[in-house]
Amino acid sequence: MKISTLTKKKPAFLYLIGVLFIMGTSIFATMHHSNAETIEKKNNPVQEIKKEKIDHQEQQTQPVESKPVQMASKNYNVEQENTISGPELDKHLKGNLKGLGTDFVKSGEEHDIDPIFLAALAAQETGWGNSDIASSPWNNIGGITCMPDIYANIFGEDYPNPGCEQLVEGGTNWQKFLSIEDSIRFKAIYLKQYYVKNGNETIGEIQTVYAPSQAANDATGLNNHWVKNIVSIMNDVKAEQA
Template sequence: MNIGSLSSNWLLHKTILDTSRLGESNLSNQSGLTNNPFEELLEQVLLQTKMNHKSTSNLDISTLLARLDSLVPQTGAGVPQSESLSSKTTGSNNLNAHLKGVLQNTGHFFQEAGKKYNIDPALLAAISIHETGNGTSNAARFKFNVAGMMGKNGLKTYSSIEESIFDMARNLRQNYLDKGKLTIAQIGAKYAPIGAANDPTQLNNHWVTGVQRYFDTLTTGSNYA
């Protein structure tokens, strides 16, 4: 599954866990109750699986995930996965190929922070690239602030790029992902709200599209346009 559809993957995992507990006895009651294409797809796979298994309650969840993985369209906003890191997470070497300025060769920090807070490192890197002009902003060069993190007196100052990256990851986990903000658009509405008083030049208008663009690039391995 493309990492750009991780929100669907998270919902998929949760739905499968809930559905698998229902057992075969409830499968017949699900017919006609689906409200969207995703639910219809899930029902179809469960019914197909029923033909080859006596009970879906004993079905290996990973097997069902793999089947749905091949069927779900490769679309959707790029998002962090709240349950676990994606198997297609971008490696530090691939990140480093895109990181410039003071972000150069910091891919391993994004990976370590991503692992600690259960966030895709590509999302952390995409936010940093957008916020700093890929490591060239004054905030990044003189304050080691690579995520636009604010404190009581304005932009925070860090002792290192590593510290800034880990603080960004902590903030995203505690104040965004754990509160149900799972897509870049949902994160951006709070992280960089349009019309904010501290955004006189209206740069926040481009936050979601910018971060999404970098995220897509980092997870597909293509070059920036």
């Protein structure tokens, strides 16, 4: 009776042993593979770093969508989104305007006026910052005539106004500013509030009010070349961006 019972149970016992053997082999193989990967990573840290670096470089070299550069013209709308940094703009500035690129960009961005136009306007009005009114006590790089009411409106009633002064006796009364930075800021706000918002948005439209031909303070007729000069200065900068 006992022999018969053992004979019947033997195949089931052998099957169980076989299943356990296969499971053990599988677990051992998995652990061995995992350990091998860990050892390989530890033994090849440089290779892993190189792979991460390559992946990062591939991400950086993905094409970035860039906005097309609009070249300046008489019909150029000065209310433009900025496309240039301060240091980049400064590369194109000359004379006493050199080093003011960041100030033009800051004021332009704050008041939605193209900084390249602001810089070109300053270059036109002051000979790249080399005229007398661009230096102390005027600090005026926009060719701004005396306008105390507008000065107070832009800066506030409590902001000190250094007043106005003629460059030569009997000549134009020029607005003074506490600093060159104030002059740039004033110019951006002035253009926004008194030109753009009143429908004078293009370089040509601004010229008819800002620097009209046959103006009383333009005896040599420089205003006749105002648009052409500003467009030329702006496009010298924009050509490098295009």
